[in-house]
Amino acid sequence: MYDFLIIGCGFAGSVLAERLADQGKKILIVDKRDHIGGNAYDYYNEEGIMIHKYGPHIFHTNSEEVFKYLSRFTEWRPYEHRVLASVDGQLVPIPINLTTINKLYGSNLSSSEVKEFLASKAEARKPVLTSEDVVINAVGKELYEKFFRGYTKKQWDLDPSDLDASVTARVPTRTNSDDRYFTDIFQAMPKNSYTEMFRKMLSHPNIHIMLNTNYKDIVDMIPHKKLIFTGPIDSYFDFRFGKLPYRSIDFRFETLDQHKYQTSGTINYPTSNLYTRITEFKHLTGQQHLKTAIVYEYPTGEGDPYYPIPRKENQEVYNQYKKLADETPDVYFTGRLGTYKYYNMDQVVAQSLALFRKISKENENDNQ
Known part of the structure; x- marks a missing residue:
């Protein structure tokens, strides 16, 4: 029993x-x-490169209780995730920040000037009910089209105007040059792997x-x-x-005979290609290896349920x-x-x- x-x-x-x-x-x-380990399961592929079977899992939290609890089962490797977006033929930081705006518009604005610039672009939406409302209310239509609309449509197979505000509200807009994807107090990866952490647990x-x-x-x-x-x-x-209904992801992995593939852990493709992003695992794990492994993510309506x-x-x-x-x-x-x-x-x-x-x-x- x-x-x-x-x-x-x-x-x-x-x-x-x-x-x-x-x-x-x-x-x-x-x-x-x-x-x-569920969707956080990771393992070494045939070439001996640590990969995440169900796409990148990056741990971050503001909860000391959660971090302390998991620390019973793993040591940590400090890691702050950075994401670039391929927009207008350039790679720029996402979430949108000071660097993003200056690179996109060839300008040299200060933090306060970027704040004014975004305010001038923003279009007031009241009440804010949908994902489209959130973004246009914050940064206006032009940046919404460049960064959010196409990506959200691929990810959810819905226009942002048909999605709850919570989806795009997860991605802030910054007027400083902080290019970290998350700003949580605790940001780290399990030192030996998620799977090892689960084994101990x-x-x-x-x-x-x-x-x-x-x-x-x-x-x-x-x-x-x-x-x-x-x-x-x-x-x-x-x-x-x-x-x-759920959204799923078709993950397509590649091992490449080169030391490094891209300059950051993840690169988003908001408007081009059928995939939403490419992640290179060695950025996340810190593993030293002569080869590298990447994963393309193709959102789909079929397959394992990942996203409500x-x-x-x-x-x-x-x-x-x-x-x-x-x-x-x-x-x-x-x-x-x-x-x-x-x-x-x-x-x-x-x-x-x-x-x-x-x-x-x-x-x-x-x-x-």
Whole structure:
């Protein structure tokens, strides 16, 4: 008899498995893939280059609690991600900053002048409801067309005017020359790999792992008291209210017989090409190797569910599933797919730590 059957071996499931096992609970964690780590899984390819199987995963957080928790399972390599965008035949920093504007317009503006320049371009949108509104409200139509519209259309197969404001709100605009993609307090990569971090996290004697396993094949055969589900919530309920839409990515990897391919970890292609971006892994991992590995990302509507699509009508369908989930005893839903929310890795960890505290409290109450 297991205390918890956990479906999904990514951040959401693994954090809960480790925390509950540490409390003396017996855990079985199941994943349909042949590896632990979920979408953060990384490994050495045939040439011995460390790559991220499901695209670049760059860790960043403002949460000291999350960083300290993960630090139990890994040392860190400091890394600040920088992204360039291919616009008007030039490579310029994104998020848009002082350097971006000066390079694009051949100017030499100061911070305060860039602020005035962007204000002169901006077109007031009230209320700000869509992704288009967010950008045009901040930087105007011209920069919106150059940097955001094409990229967003490729990524989501929707015009930004049809997407929730939260999508482009994730990308700020800066008037200084800070060219880091993220400004979080903690920015680093696991020193030995994400997979190694997960191995340590799941190495507790109370945790048993089953890979290559569809939970539906075993859920009725393996006795357990409670279930934690980190897969798509609509699939758990057999799509009773219809399928929740997701975007997926077709990753195309290449190993190149050269030391380095590009000048930054990631280069975005907002208007040209069918792919959205190219990432070169050695920037992220700091690995020394004579060859290099890159990945092209082609967004698609088919394949593994990666990105919940933030639109009002999708949220309404999710709310029906959420109501059903709340009425289902002894089953907890968490993670990006379990709660249909576009979370970063650190947010998933924080969510799982919060759920752990909730479960612990329930256990205390049951034992009183």
